[in-house]
Amino acid sequence: MTPLRAKMIKAMQVRGFSVRTHESYLAAVTDLARYVHRSPDKIGIEDIRGYFEYLATERSLSGASCRLFLNGIRFLYRQVLDWPGFDVDIPIPYCPKTRSTRI
Template sequence: MTPLRQRMIEDMELRNLSPKTINLYVDNISRFARHFGKSPEVLGPEAIRTYLLYLVQERQVAWGTYKQVLASLR
């Protein structure tokens, strides 16, 4: 496990998120990083905006999925 992933999981545990939510958020962040082929560490606000537009315009995800991904990327 990368130090960044470990830190993210620990931060989510401090926020008292459920294990299922943590797994979902980690999975969403992994998909985000794979979309760009880069670590989330080097991706910024513009990449997040671009990814969210991709989800809405090209993948046409449901509103609930969009909000879930947005929460994951905070």
């Protein structure tokens, strides 16, 4: 386990995140690192924008999935790496709300 991953896990434990949130956030950060072939602490804003374009277009992820990935990555940069200026303007796919058809 890398020191950065251990630090992220510790930060989530301190905040009382659920096990499922741990898994989701770690998966998002791991996927980002694999996409850009670099450690997350060496990734820039343009890399992150490109990653989200890839998620929306090539992987066709829903808006909800993209937001989950964004929240995990945002947590890493704001809370773990203490990058307070991290605020990436990412276009997230729109998820129309479905209405119940019950009568």
